[in-house]
Amino acid sequence: MNGELKKSYLERFFHRVPGARGLGPLAPRSVILLLILLYLLLGPVSANSDIVAAGLTYGALTVITTLVLLVVIQGIILERGVSVQVLPPEARITSEISARIVLHLPNLRILPLSHLDLLIDFEHPLPAPTLVRVTGFSRSDRRVPLDVTFPHRGQWVIRGVRCKLEDIAGLAQYSWNCAQETSAVVVPPITTETNLPILSSTQRPGDLVIDTLNRQGDPFDIKPYHPSDGVKKIVWKAFAKRGELLSRHPEASMTPEGYVVILVLAGPSDDDVCSRALAYTRSLHELKLDIVVGCQGGRSYMPASTPETAEELLIDAVWGSANSSLDELQADTMALLDFCHETTKGIKVGKILIFCSGDRLSNAAESRTIATLAAWLNTQGVSPVFCLTSPSISEQVGGTTRPSRVFKLFTLPERESMPSLSAATYHDFLSGCLQKQWEVFV
Secondary structure (H helix, E strand, O other): OHHHHHHHHHHHHOOOOOOOOOEOOEOHHHHHHHHHHHHHHHHHHOOOOOHHHHHHHHHHHHHHHHHHHHHHHHHHHHHHHOOOEEEOOOOOEEOOOEEEEEEEEOOOEOOOOEEEEEEEEEOOOOOOOOEEEEOOEOOOOEEEEEEEEOOOOEEEEEEEEEEEEEEOOOOEEEEEEEEEEEEEEEEOOOOOOOOOOOOOOOEOOHHHOEEOOOOOOOOOEEEEOOHHHOHHHEOHHHHHHHOOOEEEEOOOEEOOEOOEEEEEOOOOOOHHHHHHHHHHHHHHHHOOOOEEEEEOOOOOOOOEOOHHHHHHHHHHOHHHOOOOOHHHHHHHHHHHHHHHHHHOOOOOOOEEEEEEOHHHHOOHHHHHHHHHHHHHHHHOOOEEEEEEOOOOOOEOOOOOOHHHHHHHOOOOOOOOOOOOOEHHHHHHHHHHHHHOOOEEEO
């Protein structure tokens, strides 16, 4: 136990905390400055030939030593006495929309000539982390608001807060971590527009689905008589034989619709696909239809049966959805079909709705993978129905002409732009679906 504590202390002291650089409490510029001072000590100062160099050398060593002692002693005191708390917003956080996170700091006393830098340590780093710098004295607690933009949905776990105490000259530093046990749940954008028709994935006999709220069938159901039933509903033959008043009621109306099976192929950057799929599940839920929702990377989770659980599934499975290989997608789809077969005994799934991004199908490798997945579904006796979002960029990728290549030699290089998506690949996928008679909704 003592060995582990000693090891953790050494790792912290020598700045193995992510983001810290230097040699022990010395910042990189201090290391460079000490090398220069070492040269002066071994050269002009040792020969007693340069009084100015000796004064500068010993003076610089005194300043560096003083700053290191100031920062290290103050850092040890702050590490033992300061507890930083991260307060995520209570309201729903939507991806790509700024959300406010609050850092709760106790009454800090930062000595002059030094400052404390705070950085929230997420388990999955953000593209643009936000740094907070604390200086001076405070007799009361501080609440520092931070505006953070999350790039996509997911449960963003906060592992702690990285703290680094540094002097204003950047010569000495002391780093440590304040552990946290909290997270920020980010949901995809909410949309209510959906132009997709209702497509049933299975067909069930009418006697398996009972509508108890709308009983409009023939009056074949017989129940004990109630005064509110009226005299016309009394079964007089049964009363003559049994001496018991019975009345007729309409039987439960039967509906033939079955489950709507949905597979959402959405990676971390496909929140628009998730928004469209959730809007469709909400419209089905309002019509009191059964839904079963699975997603990419969600085979280790229970498929969803309501819009709320579908949203939770898409959030929980986002970190496993980055892998889009054919084997992974087939495993996710097979887990969804197995769940449907277990819950609907004796009934076969005939269609599966696949929500996918148009930008994804503009990539040649992704398009081939999804087309192979659809062909594999056909071999299982399941017809794929694609629900696609429109590509955001749809440019025809072609070769450059010789005059354009020569012209580029006499122009300044432009900034690197985002790679264009091939319109030909997207349209080839649509034409392939048409040839194989797969339904597509865009």
